[in-house]
Amino acid sequence: MTTTGPTSTTPLVELHEVRKHYRVRSGLSRRPVIVQAVNGVDLAIDAGEILGLVGESGCGKSTLSRTLVQLETLDAGEIRFKGESIDVARTDDLRRHIQIVFQDPYSSLPAHMSVRQIIAEPLLIHRLLRGAELDQKVDDLLVNVGLGPDFAARKPGQLSGGQRQRVGIARALALDPDLLIADEAVSALDVSVQAQILNLLRRLKRDLGLTMLFVSHDIGVVRYISDRIAVMYLGEIVELASAADVYETPAHPYTRALMDAVPSIEHRGRPRIEVRGDPPDPKDPPSGCRFHPRCPMAQDVCRTEKPALREWWPGRQVACHFADECLAKSGAALGGSDRVPDGVHS
């Protein structure tokens, strides 16, 4: 599989100052408005890890993953793959190495093709296999995603949502990609099926050494599958750390609010972290820290000065002027300070 991976020091994929702005015309006004979908993202995905990307709708997480499979072009910034800068001219070559699984298992498969045809497509397009070898490979892939060769003759219309998503995964794995992007790949599924697909992805990571970018709005799902988590808000990354750190002791107020808003029976009657209003319009983002109008911890400095994403603690990047205070609150909420990393007050 990914035996020819990069050396341990070079990440598989690096994003530098990646920017994607859309020009949209809204209503009857003649002048196009700029939507800052992705606004200067730095991110590195190490070989063999599952990086979770979490955020609410409109935060730019899908746009970011679509730029990686070149469904969107960059406005600024650079994407490096195995240390080399990605060039538009090499698009087709790169497509063999980065594959994506889409959110909607119904619309992402062509309804008129059989499962065998769908999974064989990438191998035929790149002229890798044919005849009996191709059939064998498709059968193997079907077994690998837990379906089995009996499914090859069926059409997508004869499959359930979970089975369709398995076909989508088999199709993405056909080219033995180095990086698999799962863009809300389990969001449209029922929880019992979602759990099956999450476990399948975990097994594939273990068996095939897959590197994965797992994009979702559901922080519980992201926590379950990821090694590290990046939290996005309005086109920017606000926190990046190990999955356990982000989930258990969030150091950005937005991450805290996101965690706290997840409904659960334990939350009954408990006051929430106060986050007022709706996410601001990405056409007109706030000054300073983009979260300040909704942030319960906002100070004057947040309104004027934009906090950079910097490494507050080893392996833990936060874009907040008061990350240490926020982390202390999270630790206290957890019922003890033992989980707070050393050097909080450094």
Added chain:
Amino acid sequence: MTGAANVTMNSTPLPGRTPRVASSMWRRRTAVVGLLGLAFIVMVAIAASWIAPHPPGQTDLSNVLAPPVWAGGDAANLLGTDGLGRDVLSRVIYGARSSVLISASAMLIGGTLGLITGLIAGFFGGIVDTVIMRLGDIQLALPFILIAIVILGMLPERRPHHLILVLGVPAWIVYARVVRSRVLTERESDYVQAATTLGASGFRRIFRYILPQVWGVLPAIALVDLSNLVVMESTLSFLGFGLSAPDVSWGQILADGRGSMAMAPWLSIIPGLAIMFTVLSINLAVESPGLETRRRLWRLPSRRATRPAGDTHPSMKPAGSAALEQPEDVLLSVRDLAVDFQAHRDSPAVHAVRGVDLDVRRGQIVGIVGESGSGKSVTAYAISRLLAPTARIARGSVHFDGTELTEMPERRMRRIRGRRIGMIFQNPTGSLNPVLTVGFQMVEAIRSNRPMGRKQARALAADALRDVGFGNPEDVLRRHPFRLSGGQNQRVMIAMTMVVEPELLLADEPTTALDVTTQAQVLDQLRRVRDEHGVSVVIISHDIGLIGEIADEVVVMYAGRVCESGPAEQVLLDPQHPYTKALLSSVPTPEVIAAGNLEGIPGDLPDASAIIPGCPFAARCPAVMDVCHIAVPALLPVPAGQTVACHLYTTEAEVLQR
């Protein structure tokens, strides 16, 4: 009068419903007539040289303008002869050949050109699209018939291929427009994007992915175009720009008869009837069900359906339901409710709800939780009688404050809906009118339920908006729904529903389209509405966490049945039914993550159209026993405190009851 109910044996006619089931049957029948008519014309055209009694151009000047046989003519010329003594029947038969050949070929040329240009314009977009579509616009602006006359008039002799080209080429734009708009939508769809990420070339994406999806629209357009071409060909011939002799088409015969219309009216009437018959057949054939995009059976419940009177199956009631008593403060009581969907008389019925028991007390929040296909939403739509026309309440009762809703006339039901039972749907923007301001819609809603002046209603609306957390309600009232975010619209919907002060609020996935931070605010509002107004709420969601946070009582549904119900803490923290347990261990909550692996539930939902003799969860249940496959477990109280429909507890519970 027919309706959704006519799928049953003993249906009762109910006024005011769309006869869609019957209409689809009717459409199929008319389409068959149309297709038979078309087949007849094509056969005549093919067999012309064998069945025509005379050659079409054979003149007989001794027998000109002979009348048809019913007007005293002789049997040698059944439909009489024309001014040159040619046999009209033979000419009509040969005319079918020319008319069909010219129209069908023109249609194929136009269709092919249109398909290609439409694909190119839609797929490449940009300047290519602009040039192609503007050319089409220019062509449409030109008077087609005049240009055709100029072109045809310049030709010394007009042969079929001339007419085919003149008629066929300009038809491209009709196809191109439709194909282009379909390609534009398909191009952006996930499966084409997926093909792009696989590295598929543009050519491959067009022909292997998009074309098979676009195909489907063509036959219907082609048939409409064909009938148009038949008329167009006849018009040109009638004006004297049709085929030159000796070729003959219907329009040609019509033109020949023009001069002797007073003396021999049949010369114009007979080809006219042939043209009419052809056009009619084509238009009937367009009705073929295969030519329309298939409607989904389940989606968009929008219209009401009642249960046909006397159509109950008391024998199928689970044993336990009769035992449940109704305390005083129960506002809504549902017993053994079952709902079937059936699109056609001959298609299998989908059993969406297979017998649900549910009680809602005053001021209580009841959460119904289940996965897709559990029947949770259909239950809510059945309670408010807003089921799709293909659905019917098969059995069971819905008691609302002492009144039976399933048999209530629609007019009375309408008064209860909105005033006493409020509904909130998943998609708030779809429930609000985008072109009217929030204020206008709220005032209308208030005044249609409570007699009061406009000013007073507006003040009430402003108060309601303040109640759901809007700081500046006057500003919101002036806005249109599209200027508000999804969360704001959902809160407007809640305010609008609440201002009428219903006793029961049915909320179907009210926060599913919203982000978690917005969802939290909407949940707070729902809770306040209950606390301050004592409203009963039925909230339906797939999100167990959400139900756990807001509901007092939880009902867990699977495959159209209730598996477990009871107080929220009891059901969700100490579940007894194997499905509830499996469901809870499938959600990645902090506790589940700490415990290790997500369990998931192997397998899939049972077929919704199957009759399940036993427990619907049996096929996926880790604790399955023999009895589970043969007997439906009754919903009975268990020692832990909730009611459970599971054979693991049946004997124990039965002992308890005695």
